[in-house]
Amino acid sequence: xxIKVLGTGCANCKNTVQLIESVANALGVSxxxxxxESLPEIMRYGVMSTPGVVIDGKVVHAGSVPxxxxxxxxxxxxx
Amino acid sequence: xxxxSNTTAPNPAPPTHLGWFVxxxxxxxxxxxxxxxxxxxxxxxxxxxxxxRETHLGEAVHFFAYDAPKVLLLLLGIVFVMGVVQTxxxxxxTRALLSGKRLGIGNFLAALLGIVTPFCSCSAVPLFIGFLxxxxxxxxxxxxxxxxxxxxxxxxxxxxxxxGWKVAALYLVTGLSIAIAAGLVIGKLKMExxxxxxxxxxxxxDAALPTGTTLTWNDRFAAGLRHVRxxxxxxxPYVLIGxxxxxxxxxxxxxxLMAKLLGKDAPWWALPAAVAMGVPMYTNAAGIxxxxxxxITKGAALGTTLAFMMSVIALSLPEMLxxxxxxxxxxxxxxxxxxxxxxLFVGYLFNVLLN
Numbered sequence: 001x002x003i004k005v006l007g008t009g010c011a012n013c014k015n016t017v018q019l020i021e022s023v024a025n026a027l028g029v030s031x032x033x034x035x036x037e038s039l040p041e042i043m044r045y046g047v048m049s050t051p052g053v054v055i056d057g058k059v060v061h062a063g064s065v066p067x068x069x070x071x072x073x074x075x076x077x078x079x
Numbered sequence: 080x081x082x083x084s085n086t087t088a089p090n091p092a093p094p095t096h097l098g099w100f101v102x103x104x105x106x107x108x109x110x111x112x113x114x115x116x117x118x119x120x121x122x123x124x125x126x127x128x129x130x131x132r133e134t135h136l137g138e139a140v141h142f143f144a145y146d147a148p149k150v151l152l153l154l155l156g157i158v159f160v161m162g163v164v165q166t167x168x169x170x171x172x173t174r175a176l177l178s179g180k181r182l183g184i185g186n187f188l189a190a191l192l193g194i195v196t197p198f199c200s201c202s203a204v205p206l207f208i209g210f211l212x213x214x215x216x217x218x219x220x221x222x223x224x225x226x227x228x229x230x231x232x233x234x235x236x237x238x239x240x241x242x243g244w245k246v247a248a249l250y251l252v253t254g255l256s257i258a259i260a261a262g263l264v265i266g267k268l269k270m271e272x273x274x275x276x277x278x279x280x281x282x283x284x285d286a287a288l289p290t291g292t293t294l295t296w297n298d299r300f301a302a303g304l305r306h307v308r309x310x311x312x313x314x315x316p317y318v319l320i321g322x323x324x325x326x327x328x329x330x331x332x333x334x335x336l337m338a339k340l341l342g343k344d345a346p347w348w349a350l351p352a353a354v355a356m357g358v359p360m361y362t363n364a365a366g367i368x369x370x371x372x373x374x375i376t377k378g379a380a381l382g383t384t385l386a387f388m389m390s391v392i393a394l395s396l397p398e399m400l401x402x403x404x405x406x407x408x409x410x411x412x413x414x415x416x417x418x419x420x421x422x423l424f425v426g427y428l429f430n431v432l433l434n
Contacts, residue, residue: 008204008205039204039205039208039404040277042205043205043208043209043212046171046209047205047209048170048171048174048198048202048205048206048208048209048210049169049170049171049197049198049202049205049206050202050205062169062170062171063169063170063197063198063202
C-alpha cells in the first residue's frame with residue numbers, strides 16, 4: 001500500500017505521518033509512506049487544506065489530522 | 080488565523096446519540112446558570128477573602144473573579160458552536176461556492192465564508208492557489224484571506240463578554256467591511272501580474288476530496304468538542320494572564336495617565352502609531368483584549384485600542400512572509416496598505432461613535 005502525506009511541514013502534517021506509522025505498526029500492515037512537501041506537487045492532487053492523505057493515488061482525507069479510527073479503516077485489509 | 084479543526088489527542092469513545100441528546104441541554108443549563116450568577120460569585124470571592132470593594136486590591140480581585148469565568152464561559156460556548164458550524168464548510172466546498180462569482184457579490188460571500196471556513200495558517204498558500212486556479216477572482220480571494228484572520232471567534236467571544244453586544248457587532252460588521260472593500264480595491268487594480276510566475280503556471284487538479292463523506296450530527300458535535308479542546312486548551316492561559324494584568328491596571332493605574340496617552344484627547348497620530356505598533360507583534364487576541372478592557376475603563380479610546388488589536392491579528396509580519404512565496408512585492412504592499420487604511424478608518428469611526 002502506497003501512502004502519501006501532503007503538507008508543507010507544519011506540526012499537524014508531522015503528527016499525521018507519525019499517526020499513520022504507529023497504526024500501520026500496530027496492525028502489522030506494511031506501507032510505503034512518503035511525505036510530499038512541494039507545493040506544486042500538493043496542488044496537483046487538488047488538496048487545499050493540509051495535511052492531506054493520498055492512498056494509492058486517491059485522496060482520502062484533507063484539512064486535519066485524521067482520527068485514529070479513520071486511519072485504521074484505511075489500513076485494515078479488506079476482509 | 081483559525082486552526083483547522085483537528086486534534087492528535089487520543090480520542091475517548093465519542094458520546095452516543097443519546098449522550099449528545101442529554102449532554103448538550105444539560106451543559107447549556109449549567110452554562111446559563113453559571114453565566115447569570117457571575118456578580119454573586121465575584122462578590123462572594125471578595126467577601127470570603129475579607130476584602131472590600133473600596134480598596135485597590137478588592138477592586139482588582141473583584142475584576143478578576145468576575146471577568147475570568149465570564150470570558151472562559153463565553154469562549155467555551157462560542158468556540159463549540161463555531162466548531163460545529165465549521166463542519167459544514169470544508170475549504171473545497173467554499174471554493175466551489177466562490178468559483179465563477181463576480182466581484183461585489185463574490186467579495187461579500189467570500190468575507191462571510193472567511194469567518195466559518197476552517198483552515199490552519201500553513202494552509203494559507205495552498206488555499207490561495209487553489210482558489211485562483213478554480214477561477215475565483217483575485218479580489219474575491221483576498222476578501223476571503225482578509226476576513227479569515229480578522230474576524231476571529233476568540234476575539235468575538237472576548238469583545239462580547241467584556242464590552243457587550245454592540246461592540247462585538249461593530250467589530251463583526253467593520254471587519255467584514257474591511258475585507259470586502261480591500262478585496263474590491265485589489266480586484267479593481269488588476270494586479271494578477273504580481274503573482275509569482277510559478278503560481279500562474281500551476282495547473283491544479285480537480286478538488287479531489289471524496290464529497291460523498293456525509294457527516295452525522297454525532298460527528299459534527301464531536302468536531303465541536305475537539306475544536307473546544309484545541310482552541311480553548313491553547314488560549315486559556317493567555318486569557319487568564321491578560322485578565323490578571325487587566326485587573327492590576329483596573330485596580331491601580333491612575334486614570335489621567337491613560338487618558339493622556341490613548342484617550343480621546345490624545346493627538347490624532349496616536350491611532351496610526353497604535354496600528355504601526357501592532358504589525359510586528361504576533362500575539363493572539365486572547366491576551367490583548369482583557370488588557371484593552373482595563374485600558375478603556377481607565378479612559379483609553381475604544382477605536383484606538385481596537386485598531387491596535389485588528390492590526391495585530393490581520394497584518395502580522397509572519398503571514399506576509401508566508402504570502403511572499405506566492406505574491407510579488409507590489410501586491411503585498413497593496414494588500415498591507417489597503418487593510419491598514421481600512422483599520423485606520425474603523426479606528427477613527429469607533430472613536431467618533433463610541434465616545
